[in-house]
Amino acid sequence: MAIDKYQIAQRIAKELKDGYYVNLGIGIPTLVANYIPGGINVTLQSENGLLGMGPFPEEGREDPDLINAGKQTITTLPGSAFFDSALSFGMIRAGKVDLTVLGAMEVSERGDIANWKIPGKMVKGMGGAMDLVASAKNIIVAMMHTNPKGESKLLPECSLPLTGIKCVKKIVSDLAVIEIFNNRFKLLERAPGVSVEEIKSKTAGTLMVEGDIPEMQF
Amino acid sequence: MAIDKYQIAQRIAKELKDGYYVNLGIGIPTLVANYIPGGINVTLQSENGLLGMGPFPEEGREDPDLINAGKQTITTLPGSAFFDSALSFGMIRAGKVDLTVLGAMEVSERGDIANWKIPGKMVKGMGGAMDLVASAKNIIVAMMHTNPKGESKLLPECSLPLTGIKCVKKIVSDLAVIEIFNNRFKLLERAPGVSVEEIKSKTAGTLMVEGDIPEMQF
Amino acid sequence: MNKVFKNADDAIKDIQDGAVIMIGGFGLCGIPENCLTALVKKRTKNLTCVSNNAGVDDFGIGLLLKGRQVKKMVASYVGENAEFERQLLNGELEVELIPQGTLATRCMAAGYGMPAIFTPAGVGTEVAKGKESRVFNGKEYLLEYAIDAGFAFVKAWKGDKLGNLIYKETARNFNPLMAMGGKITIAEVEELVEPGELDPNQVHTPGIYVHRIFQGSHYEKRIEQRTVRPKKS
Amino acid sequence: MNKVFKNADDAIKDIQDGAVIMIGGFGLCGIPENCLTALVKKRTKNLTCVSNNAGVDDFGIGLLLKGRQVKKMVASYVGENAEFERQLLNGELEVELIPQGTLATRCMAAGYGMPAIFTPAGVGTEVAKGKESRVFNGKEYLLEYAIDAGFAFVKAWKGDKLGNLIYKETARNFNPLMAMGGKITIAEVEELVEPGELDPNQVHTPGIYVHRIFQGSHYEKRIEQRTVRPKKS
Numbered sequence A, B: 001m002a003i004d005k006y007q008i009a010q011r012i013a014k015e016l017k018d019g020y021y022v023n024l025g026i027g028i029p030t031l032v033a034n035y036i037p038g039g040i041n042v043t044l045q046s047e048n049g050l051l052g053m054g055p056f057p058e059e060g061r062e063d064p065d066l067i068n069a070g071k072q073t074i075t076t077l078p079g080s081a082f083f084d085s086a087l088s089f090g091m092i093r094a095g096k097v098d099l100t101v102l103g104a105m106e107v108s109e110r111g112d113i114a115n116w117k118i119p120g121k122m123v124k125g126m127g128g129a130m131d132l133v134a135s136a137k138n139i140i141v142a143m144m145h146t147n148p149k150g151e152s153k154l155l156p157e158c159s160l161p162l163t164g165i166k167c168v169k170k171i172v173s174d175l176a177v178i179e180i181f182n183n184r185f186k187l188l189e190r191a192p193g194v195s196v197e198e199i200k201s202k203t204a205g206t207l208m209v210e211g212d213i214p215e216m217q218f
Numbered sequence C, D: 001m002n003k004v005f006k007n008a009d010d011a012i013k014d015i016q017d018g019a020v021i022m023i024g025g026f027g028l029c030g031i032p033e034n035c036l037t038a039l040v041k042k043r044t045k046n047l048t049c050v051s052n053n054a055g056v057d058d059f060g061i062g063l064l065l066k067g068r069q070v071k072k073m074v075a076s077y078v079g080e081n082a083e084f085e086r087q088l089l090n091g092e093l094e095v096e097l098i099p100q101g102t103l104a105t106r107c108m109a110a111g112y113g114m115p116a117i118f119t120p121a122g123v124g125t126e127v128a129k130g131k132e133s134r135v136f137n138g139k140e141y142l143l144e145y146a147i148d149a150g151f152a153f154v155k156a157w158k159g160d161k162l163g164n165l166i167y168k169e170t171a172r173n174f175n176p177l178m179a180m181g182g183k184i185t186i187a188e189v190e191e192l193v194e195p196g197e198l199d200p201n202q203v204h205t206p207g208i209y210v211h212r213i214f215q216g217s218h219y220e221k222r223i224e225q226r227t228v229r230p231k232k233s
Helices: A005-013 A028-035 A087-095 A130-135 A198-203 B005-013 B028-035 B084-095 B130-137 B197-200 C032-041 C061-066 C082-089 C102-112 C175-181 D033-042 D061-066 D083-090 D100-111 D176-180
Strands: A021-024 A043-046 A050-053 A076-082 A099-102 A107-110 A139-142 A170-172 A176-181 A183-189 B020-026 B043-046 B050-053 B075-081 B097-100 B107-109 B140-142 B169-174 B176-183 B186-189 C020-023 C047-050 C070-075 C094-096 C116-119 C133-136 C141-145 C148-160 C182-193 C214-215 D019-023 D045-051 D070-075 D092-095 D117-121 D133-136 D139-147 D149-161 D184-191 D214-215
Touching: A005 A028, A005 A139, A005 C032, A021 C102, A028 A099, A028 A139, A043 A087, A043 B140, A087 A130, A087 C102, A087 C175, A107 C133, A130 C102, A130 D139, A139 C070, A139 C116, A139 D092, A176 C182, B005 B140, B020 B028, B028 B097, B028 B140, B028 D019, B028 D100, B043 B084, B075 D045, B084 B130, B084 D100, B097 B130, B130 D100, B169 D184, B186 D184, C047 C061, C061 C070, C061 C082, C070 D083, C094 D019, C102 C141, C102 C175, C102 C182, C116 D117, C133 D019, C148 C175, C175 C182, D019 D033, D033 D061, D033 D149, D033 D184, D045 D061, D061 D070, D070 D083, D100 D117, D100 D176
Parallel strands: A021 A043, A021 A099, A099 A139, A139 A170, B020 B043, B020 B097, B097 B140, B140 B169, C020 C047, C020 C148, C047 C070, C070 C094, C148 C182, C182 C214, D019 D045, D019 D149, D045 D070, D070 D092, D149 D184, D184 D214
Antiparallel strands: A043 A050, A050 A076, A170 A176, A176 A183, B043 B050, B050 B075, B169 B176, B176 B186, C116 C141, C133 C141, D117 D139, D133 D139
16 A cells, blocks of 8 residues: 555655755655654754754744744754754855755655746746755755646656756665665566555656565665 | 165055055064054954054063064953954955055066065065965055165066066155056156255155155155 | 944945845845845836845745846746736746755855856756756766856844944854855844954954944744744743 | 764874875964874875965974975965975975965865866966966956865864854965865864864854864964063053
8 A cells, every 4th residue: 555645755765864964845755754764863954044952942943033944943852953044055065965855746766856836827937946956965855756636746758947966876665665666667566455556557758677575675 | 864664664664554454564564553553443464364453562461362464462452352263364365454564675667576586595484474475455565676786676677576466556765655556657746855866866666746845754 | 434324325425226135034034134125216227136035926036026126137036026927928027046055155256256156056957057067976966157147135133333243043044155255245233333342252253344334124924934933821 | 964073183084195185274373283293103204285384494384395295386375484495496396376366276276166266366477378268358368277175184173063163363364265265174273172162153164174183282373473662561
């Protein structure tokens, strides 16, 4: 059975390592913060200018001067630091952030990502997405395997305007964990009870399947 | 009679305007700080990373963490700010510093300056001099009109390795105030009792003399 | 030279129709509320605004849009604004979208006297169209030019009468960068103090980048996304 | 992940012969005294040191020169050092001189992920030889590449166990820039505190740029030019 967005976040959290600096995008990626494994320390970066982001504030303790990149009220953890947005993207560009987790509308076999614009719809802007995907050294995409119409979001080529090229390293969807490998989708794990056949049928790009594909562990 | 280094500094101080941010080089330029006219506020920048430099500390109050670009112990004035050396040269490069006063070994008619290297002698390095001359919007050179051998330091072309090109706006020497104008030295003022003839004879480059040349006022 | 102005009306009074203004803030956080309100009141037209966001319908830059004062918006993200969308779709408003980090760095570049910077953001996308690109160490970068403007509005937490500024928390965001890009930078502060009252070690924007400063008032500090967790009992 | 090391010996123990090290400080102000002393003791050879200055004969980087540990010095000003001069004239030492602002900005560029910057410093001089130049808005600039290195040594006033640093006064100078250029940045601090004890609003170098940190000791803080005025009576 396909997993839900909380399980996607939980599975991605297993990719975290002790000492990692991590940037979590809006949506499912934000949920990853709730599943950081015990015993490891991870520092969350918010690209508007903060290292050491904590949970939402308790009711009544919201501080309008303290928000994340999604413009949500947040808190800081001990040992946090504030800086301006140029330094914030500077540290991202310099590869100091170990992992970036993003949502996507489409991902291509070679790791291109589209997540900022749908032609004909209102263009809201790319925000920091283009900087993040062009600069991050390790990018995991968190998304549903198919769009609401049931069409695959894992394509030979993106049809939507690109956010960045050859940048996605891994995808965790409601059906599978997939790695971008030699310009193809390589199946690493299946959601519990989901067959390789189902994943194949919902992946428009080339899917490499080698040997037995284990189920995701949480 | 030729003026001394204190009078050179005093004459340069007359170029200061209220609100100016000023960078003073090592040597005679440093002395300018002692002659800031009453009623105006000038902020001194030190390129190692300080705005709002004050006088030397009182004996016994030296702070090793507080020095100027000449590595001298200094103090700060109320309203000062510290920053790193990149931002310091950044504000210089961005033209935020209104006036830079420097010493020189040679200046050419077109405003080239040489002040960092004598071939055959030990090379100590350019420090911040090249950045300052390339970036400052207004540069005044404070120097003796001739070198210890009696040779003119105001030349058609510099003979020493250059620090920067086409950058000097004005020279205040022990003999004269001279402007760089249309690739020539234009005589503006004489030191008290010094004749135009003497200045001419000690200026190797082309000296423009138009009308009566007034004596410097202090 | 006195940098201290009475209030926002006083500080912005020479801004003319057609001006280009860089504006600090991220979303509604750290925006120069007083300057924006004064500019709305002044009804200055044909403005080009450089700001990461465009406010919301009834707050921030949204108020300038409502008054049809903006000709062009340079930003990275302009959602949350129905009036913006209406004007854009009607062709009443011109928009230039720039990746957020590129925007931040281009403004900073002006303050560092760097005419251009290299960034990988936008390589291979429509943002790269018509732009020069260059490969360093096997990675492709776009050449992007510094952004400066006649005016910049910034909001700080504390400032002194020489223009030194200290920002609070994530309200820092684009403010120091916009401050560096302005030919005339106007800072509004929650608390204006005498020179010497700020620790010089803690100044975020040195006064050399600030030309006018005033004590702001009536800060609303509206929250865009109020997210909370339950109170511990 | 623990960033805290016992002392300088512990923090630098994996530095090998031939290493490239960026070193903070300006003159003798804000230099990482403990790291330098430990490196002298360790007798690591063939080093390339990137630092604005080269210390004096018996202090700072001068101690490394005395021990013949330095192969190449990258700096902007190397006066005040007779041993340096001797080695240079004897061809025992290689020197690359870079304008101070260019050096500062090239180190910073590494920390901002910018492969190169443009600066007018050195245009028309021997520094420009062999370098690409380009005109923007009628002014000529040199293209200069970012500088990073395997290691960086920096000295801060206060630091916390996550690597966040606060510098004091003009001892800040090149320290934040060298910190940004190091693949492994080693910070020594006068006071090492727990996370949460530094005001996050006042951090100069965020911990993400710092990989190792230790509480330094026995700071001499030698003054190069002691200049004073008479005591007021």
